[in-house]
Amino acid sequence: MAETGLHCIPAPSPLARGFQRAPVCGTGRGPGAVHLSTFYPVVSSPNHNGITVNRSVNPVHRTFFLAAHSCMHAASKGHHSLPPASRRASPAASCSSKIHSIRSSPLGTQSGFNRFDPLSSTTLTAAKPGQFSKLRGRFRTKAVSTETDEGVDEKSEQGDELPIEVVDGAEAVLKGDGLPKRWVIVGLCFTAFLLCNMDRVNMSIAILPMSQDYGWDSQTVGVVQSSFFWGYLLTQVAGGVWADRIGGKKVLGFGVVWWSVATVLTPFAAKLGLPALLAARACMGVGEGVAMPAMNNLLARWVPKTERSRALALVYSGMYLGSVTGLGISPSFIHQFGWPSVFYSFGSLGAVWAVVWSRNAYSTPFDDPNISQSEKDYISQNVVKSSKVQKIPWRLLLSKPPVWAIISCHFCHNWGTFILLTWMPTYYHDVLGFNLTESGIYSVLPWLTMAVCSNTGGWIADTLVSRGYSITFVRKAMQSIGFLGPALCLSQLSSIHDPKLAVLCMMLSQGSDAFSQSGLYSNHQDIGPRYSGVLLGMSNTAGVLAGVLGTAATGYILQNGSWDEVFTVAVGLYLVGTVIWNVFATGEKIFD
Incomplete structure (x- = not known):
C-alpha cells in the first residue's frame, strides 16, 4: 500500500513569459501514487502568496490540485463540513479517496496522475488544528473556492499556512520543530x-x-x-x-x-x-x-x-x-x-x-x-x-577482497597520518627552525585544515551520490584524493626551504588526507552495514598498528638517516594503498 498524502513542489519563478512550472504533486510514494509534473500556461503571473494553479488553462490539472488542496486544508483544520467518515479517518487517507477518483478516470490517467517521483518533493501533510511546523519553507495558500467530488464547497483563507515536509535529493527535512x-x-x-x-x-x-x-x-x-x-x-x-x-x-x-x-x-x-x-x-x-x-x-x-559521507565527516572533524x-x-x-x-x-x-x-x-x-x-x-x-548481531561470521568477513582492501588501506593511510601528527612539531623545530611556541602554533593549522576539508569532502561525496554517481565511484575518487594528495605534497617537502611554504605544503597534505573520511572510513557501512562496527574495529586495529610501528620506525630512520627517507616511506605506502583501493574496493553491499 503506497503511503498517502499530497506531495507537491512549490511552483518556482516563471520559466518563460506566460508559462509557469506546475507544482509536482502526488498522493504517496511508490506504485499507484498520484503524480503531476508538467509545464502549463497560466493566465497571469504567480500571485505573491504562491500557488496559481487555479489559473491554469489545463482544467484537469486545475481540478486535481484544487480538490486535493482544499481537501487537505479542510482536513488539517478538522473542518466540520467533511463527511463524518472522513473526519474519523486520517486526513491523508480521507483525501486519498478524493484524489483516487480523478486519478482513475480516463482523463486523469492520460494526464499522468498515476506517476510519482519520490525524490525531490514537498509533502503537504495534515496536522492537528493549530499545530504547524517551523520549517525552511511553507505553502501559503491562496484564497480559493472549489467544489470537491462530494459537492462540499471548501474555502481557504488568505495567508493560512500548511505544514510541509521537504525531500530534496532523497534528503528529508521532516516536519516538526527542531x-x-x-x-x-x-x-x-x-x-x-x-x-x-x-x-x-x-x-x-x-x-x-x-x-x-x-x-x-x-x-x-x-x-x-x-x-x-x-x-x-x-x-x-x-x-x-x-x-x-x-x-x-x-x-x-x-x-x-x-x-x-x-x-x-x-x-x-x-x-x-x-x-x-x-x-x-x-x-x-x-x-x-x-x-x-x-x-x-x-x-x-x-x-x-x-x-x-557528511555525517561521518562531521563526526571525524570533531576529532x-x-x-x-x-x-x-x-x-x-x-x-x-x-x-x-x-x-x-x-x-x-x-x-x-x-x-x-x-x-x-x-x-x-x-x-x-x-x-x-x-x-x-x-x-x-x-x-x-x-x-x-548474535554471531560474527569471521570466516565470511575475511574471505572478501573488499574487506582486505579496507584493512590494508587503513594501514597505509594511518602510517603517514600518524607520522605527520606525531612528529610534526619535531620537524618544525629541527628542520624549519621554529621555536617550541611556534612549533605548537603551526602544528594546529593542519588539524584545522583537516576539519574544514573533511566536511567539504563529505558534502561533495553526498552530492555526487544524490546525482546518480555510483557509491563505488565516489568512494574510490574520495580515497584516491586522500592518498595521492599527501603523496604529492610530501614528495615536494625536501625541495622546499621556505618555512611558510613548508607549513602550507603540510596543510595541503593533511587537507587532502581528510577526504579519506568520505572514502575508506565510509566504506564499512557500504559493504556491510550490519557488521559495520566489527569491520571498522578490524581495519582500525591495522591502522593503530601502523601508527605505533610508523612512529617507532621514524625515530629509527632519523637516527640513521634523514627526513627525506621518512617521507619516501610514507609516499610509497600511499601509492600502494591507491592501487589496492582502486582494484579491490567496492561501494556495493556484499554482506546481508
Whole structure:
C-alpha cells in the first residue's frame, strides 16, 4: 500500500513569459501514487502568496490540485463540513479517496496522475488544528473556492499556512520543530569525538611539567605516551563486536564514561607511581578504543546513504577540532592552575555528555519513542533495518577482497597520518627552525585544515551520490584524493626551504588526507552495514598498528638517516594503498 498524502513542489519563478512550472504533486510514494509534473500556461503571473494553479488553462490539472488542496486544508483544520467518515479517518487517507477518483478516470490517467517521483518533493501533510511546523519553507495558500467530488464547497483563507515536509535529493527535512533526530545523534557523536581527542592530546602538553616533577627521562616519557595505545589496540575489534551485538548507544556511552573517569584519575595515579599511571593511560585507551566502532554502528543504522559521507565527516572533524581545542587551551590551564587541571576539567566534561546521551540517544531509530513517524519511515527506506548481531561470521568477513582492501588501506593511510601528527612539531623545530611556541602554533593549522576539508569532502561525496554517481565511484575518487594528495605534497617537502611554504605544503597534505573520511572510513557501512562496527574495529586495529610501528620506525630512520627517507616511506605506502583501493574496493553491499 503506497503511503498517502499530497506531495507537491512549490511552483518556482516563471520559466518563460506566460508559462509557469506546475507544482509536482502526488498522493504517496511508490506504485499507484498520484503524480503531476508538467509545464502549463497560466493566465497571469504567480500571485505573491504562491500557488496559481487555479489559473491554469489545463482544467484537469486545475481540478486535481484544487480538490486535493482544499481537501487537505479542510482536513488539517478538522473542518466540520467533511463527511463524518472522513473526519474519523486520517486526513491523508480521507483525501486519498478524493484524489483516487480523478486519478482513475480516463482523463486523469492520460494526464499522468498515476506517476510519482519520490525524490525531490514537498509533502503537504495534515496536522492537528493549530499545530504547524517551523520549517525552511511553507505553502501559503491562496484564497480559493472549489467544489470537491462530494459537492462540499471548501474555502481557504488568505495567508493560512500548511505544514510541509521537504525531500530534496532523497534528503528529508521532516516536519516538526527542531533538528531531525538522526542529526541529533550525529551531533552527539561529534561531541563525543571532540572530547575524545581533547582527553588524548592533553597528555602531550602535560607530560612536560610532569616529567620535571617526577624526574622522568626521555625513555620513560616515551613509555608513558605509548601506554595509551596498549588499551586502544585491545578494544578495537571487541568494541565493534559489542556494538553490533548490544547496540551502539550502550557501547559509546560506556566508552566515554570509562575514558573520562580514567582521565580524571590520571593525576592521582601519577602520585601513586609509574605503574599506576601506565594502567590509567591504558584504561583510557580501552574506553577510546570502542568509540569509533560504536559510532560506525550507530550511523549505519541512523543515517541514509545519501547523507552518510557528511555525517561521518562531521563526526571525524570533531576529532580534529578536539586536538585543536586541547592543544590550544591546555597550556593556559597548566600555567594558571597546574598540570592536574587539564585532566580534571577535560574529564569532567564527559559526565555532562553522558547525561545528555542517556536521555536523547538510541541505538536505532526504531528504538526511539520520540522520533517522528515520517522520519522513521524515511530512514527505514534508506538504511538497512537489522536485528542485533548474535554471531560474527569471521570466516565470511575475511574471505572478501573488499574487506582486505579496507584493512590494508587503513594501514597505509594511518602510517603517514600518524607520522605527520606525531612528529610534526619535531620537524618544525629541527628542520624549519621554529621555536617550541611556534612549533605548537603551526602544528594546529593542519588539524584545522583537516576539519574544514573533511566536511567539504563529505558534502561533495553526498552530492555526487544524490546525482546518480555510483557509491563505488565516489568512494574510490574520495580515497584516491586522500592518498595521492599527501603523496604529492610530501614528495615536494625536501625541495622546499621556505618555512611558510613548508607549513602550507603540510596543510595541503593533511587537507587532502581528510577526504579519506568520505572514502575508506565510509566504506564499512557500504559493504556491510550490519557488521559495520566489527569491520571498522578490524581495519582500525591495522591502522593503530601502523601508527605505533610508523612512529617507532621514524625515530629509527632519523637516527640513521634523514627526513627525506621518512617521507619516501610514507609516499610509497600511499601509492600502494591507491592501487589496492582502486582494484579491490567496492561501494556495493556484499554482506546481508
